[in-house]
Amino acid sequence: MAQAHEHFIQSLCDxxxxxxxxxxxxxxxxxxxxxxxxxxRKGKHSVSTIWLASTGHxxxxxxxxxxLFRDYAPAWSPDGNAVAFxxxxxxxxxxxxxxxxxxxxxxxAYPITPETSTSxxxxxxxxxDGSRIAFLSADEDTxxxxxxxGPPDVRPWGESWxxxxxxxxDLRTKQVRSAKLDRHVKSVCWSxxxxxxxxxxxxxxxxxxxxxxxxxVSAIDADLSSVEN
Numbered sequence: 001m002a003q004a005h006e007h008f009i010q011s012l013c014d015x016x017x018x019x020x021x022x023x024x025x026x027x028x029x030x031x032x033x034x035x036x037x038x039x040x041r042k043g044k045h046s047v048s049t050i051w052l053a054s055t056g057h058x059x060x061x062x063x064x065x066x067x068l069f070r071d072y073a074p075a076w077s078p079d080g081n082a083v084a085f086x087x088x089x090x091x092x093x094x095x096x097x098x099x100x101x102x103x104x105x106x107x108x109a110y111p112i113t114p115e116t117s118t119s120x121x122x123x124x125x126x127x128x129d130g131s132r133i134a135f136l137s138a139d140e141d142t143x144x145x146x147x148x149x150g151p152p153d154v155r156p157w158g159e160s161w162x163x164x165x166x167x168x169x170d171l172r173t174k175q176v177r178s179a180k181l182d183r184h185v186k187s188v189c190w191s192x193x194x195x196x197x198x199x200x201x202x203x204x205x206x207x208x209x210x211x212x213x214x215x216x217v218s219a220i221d222a223d224l225s226s227v228e229n
Contacts, residue, residue: 090115
């Protein structure tokens with residue numbers, strides 16, 4: 001009996017939980033990711049798998065990624081022919097990029113933002129025409145990179161906080177542009193005509209900042225030039 005209970009508890013701990021459900025533009029398919037609850041992991045790093053299922057057929061789920069890395073936050077391209085997601089597959093737990101996976105048979109996922117980035121992608125959104133992706137990530141932590149393998153430096157509270165920046169990547173050229181804003185950006189979306197990007201932001205990355213000074217909702221031109229609050 002004890003072994004049966006132990007097996008049951010282990011099965012619960014190993015249960016993969018679906019997250020980030022996304023309905024395809026034509027509503028024929030559902031995209032989602034699975035991972036252990038509460039950030040639990042079996043090995044050194046957390047892993048997450050992306051799946052695709054048909055809305056009209058039971059038990060039709062199939063894996064789009066192998067589950068060897070943390071592949072998560074999947075999103076459909078506007079035409080439904082590709083899937084974008086965030087992954088640490090270049091260096092598990094250390095480097096993050098947005099990957100694009102065409103759904104044609106035999107296609108492989110490839111990065112559209114630099115694989116060398118050590119800053120996680122906080123959020124992203126396709127432009128309505130599917131040619132660009134707006135995304136949020138912090139600047140690289142140059143202080144940690146220059147510290148090497150020695151003991152960590154003592155830093156005053158908040159000194160190492162980094163603003164999450166609004167950026168736009170062109171899917172064809174992979175060129176990334178960043179908005180020159182001295183604010184911490186928290187969310188992002190596109191206008192229906194693709195000419196503007198909406199975002200919310202606060203004065204600093206402090207977790208209490210939205211409660212202290214509030215959150216501002218703004219719009220910026222798609223070329224990241226003119227901002228309107």
